[in-house]
Amino acid sequence: MSLMLSSFVVLIAVAISDIIAKTVSHVSSTYINLVMGIILGIIPFTNHLILSFDDKIFMIFIIAPLLFFEGQATPALLVRKKINNILGTAVGLAAVSAIIVAIVVHQVFALAIPLALIVTAISTPTDATAFDSVIEGRTIQSGIRKSLKLESLFNDATGIILLQAAFLWLQTGQVAFEKNVLLFLFSAGGGIILGGILSLIVMAFRQFLVRSSVNVISSQTLIYLLTPFCIYFIAEEVGVSGIIAVVTAGLIHNSETTRSRFSSPRQMHLGLQLVNFSNSVLNSFVFVVLGLSLERIIFEQRRSIGISLRWLAIGVLVYVLLLIVRFIYGRFFISDRTNRSALLFALGGVHGTVTLAMTFSVLSNGVSRSLFNEIVLIETVVIILSMLIPTIVFKVILPLDADTLNKTTQLKILRNEMVIVGVQHVETMTLSNKVREIVIYDLRDQVQKNTLKAFFNQWRSVTTDKSTLTSIQSVEQRRALMQAFDEERNFLYDLAKNHMVNSEYIYDLFSEILLSESLVLDPQNQVI
Known part of the structure; x- marks a missing residue:
């Protein structure tokens, strides 16, 4: 009942904030959602009605369908053509940047390497929705936009694997490089295979129904909407990446949609409308929750915030170093390889909800409460800087989208x-x-x-x-x-x-x- 009440309160906040955002056209709706979340946290009555953040529930009920819908909006042919780019950004860039930043943080702040890797692994995933919010009303090269979108679809899994490796290192005191590489290959490869197999089975079943006399639109739509939840849950239970599995499923469903849209027009139209509706609500839901969580984090840590500013210095350093590594990568591997393109690519690595979910997963992996509190503050700084700085810079260097x-x-x-x-x-x-x-x-x-x-x-x-x-x-x-x-x-x-x-x-x-x-x-x- 508490979960239902919490969801109800947040959904009401989503509806109100989206209406307000419509009247304030010069401000991105994402920031209105964030402010609404902060207000929910400030007001004792509404704050009391909403449960504490649960990373597992958040991942399966919010992130899984969002990534599934994002995957479905991405042509599989585009992924095939850009596979080298995806491997470079989602795997190579993510891993290298996390390792480099972890080493520098370790050297500067004398933070144990496994802890430094935990901090940087959490900061690895980028958020396509958050990027859209900071770029709203501006034009950017389509090549850079596609690279950032594809990166955000797949680099969540890299961040999660790196985080698991860091936990293992912290608990055992050993790097276990070969084991972690095998774990990554099993998790990511297994996610692709399992997501592909399960989505093909679901797709074949739905296509059989739509071409038979027993097709029921309500049942078809229900099966479709439940697909990302089921695939994510099964993948996580098997031990492979649920994120990669739902993204793969989304890509497969994209091809299905383009070649079966007229077989049952009412069903297709209803499905598309539900996807658009769900996408809009879930995106707003995500940032209301993010605003609420940030308010709670700052309020709970208000006493320790002023005692030591190490968390602030680490957060700023992590973000700046990630920016530098992304700029160097963009300068040599992205688009036309100019300084401008590299800067846009670097700033486009906006962090958001997956970073938040990974942050809260730390407490259940044997990290002390005091250390968890510091990690939460560090990641809060990274999230805020990654949204605030691009918003300001893009308004200066990018033309308006006429x-x-x-x-x-x-x-x-x-x-x-x-x-x-x-x-x-x-x-x-x-x-x-x-x-x-x-x-x-x-x-x-x-x-x-x-x-x-x-x-x-x-x-x-x-x-x-x-x-x-x-x-x-x-x-x-x-x-x-x-x-x-x-x-x-x-x-x-x-x-x-x-x-x-x-x-x-x-x-x-x-x-x-x-x-x-x-x-x-x-x-x-x-x-x-």
Whole structure:
């Protein structure tokens, strides 16, 4: 019950923060989510309702589906083409940077090498969602963006293996290099194989159902949504990387989606909408939890924070060293190998939720409470710096994304013109006054031109049977809407044909019209 209550409170916070973010367009929604999480922690009542952070629950119920959806949004062909790049960044860069930074931290602060490796291994994973938040509203080379996204998909596993190696070193006093290499190969390779096999079995079963007479959309969708949880759980129980397994499963499902989208359109549309919805909610959920956790960490450590600032110095040093190593790697191996590209790649290594989850896993691996507290503060510094510094620097060195900035305004103008065309056509049709009034009201709703008073008038008339249409009038209404939608589409088609508007805007509006028309025509979605 406590878990359900905690989730409920955080989800309410997610809904509120996303609404606020919509009204503050010049601030990334991620930062609004972070602030909302901090507020939840500051208020005693809400803070009491939310359970303490549990890294295992967080990984299986939040990170696993997010990585699955990210994998599904990534073409498998792209991964195949960029395999050398992925191995370089997600394995080579992650391992080398963790080792180099651990050695420097050991030398500067006399921190035992295994402890230094624990700190740097936790700082290894990067976060694609956090990167998107710091780059929001700016343009960056597509090659760098792809490299950072692919890196973040796979380097979580490297960080976890390095962390396990550091724990083993701390407990036994031995490096066990060969054992750790074999462990990495087993964990990562096993994750790829198991994730691939399980996802192929699930995919084959779902494809069999969709081509049979016993296909049920609700069951299909439920199987699909449960896939990342089941694969992650099975992989972790077997002892291989659950993260790699769900990413692999996502990649396989990407290929499935592209070649089966018309076999059951309703099912496909529902699935895509659920993925978009889940992605949006989970991403916001992650940063609300991150904000809450950071507030709790700082509050709990408020006494030790001022006693010694070693944690701050280590955190700053770790982040700066990671930045330097990433810059050197980017200078020789990424994109056009210029200083600018290397800087963008270095700053793009933003840390977030997986780093937080790995931090909290330390306490269950034999580390003392005092040492755990220091590690938590160090990683907090790394997370905050990795988000704050790129946000500031990117605003200075990257140009504004004009298409993104203008898109909302352009769509609003086009949508208004489109609806005017539809309404004008309806006014020329031979319709009863009641039908014409209802149809025009429906068309004006496409641009939210109907006032709240007009809505309640329509609602009251429907509720009291004052506007009930006869069967003939219902057919008349449906045909009027269809013709109006046709006129709107023709208007957009002419704009596209004459290259007067960005095609992306036309596709957006076209899809809106088709969705609206499905509410009129589709027997299963009809609301008339």
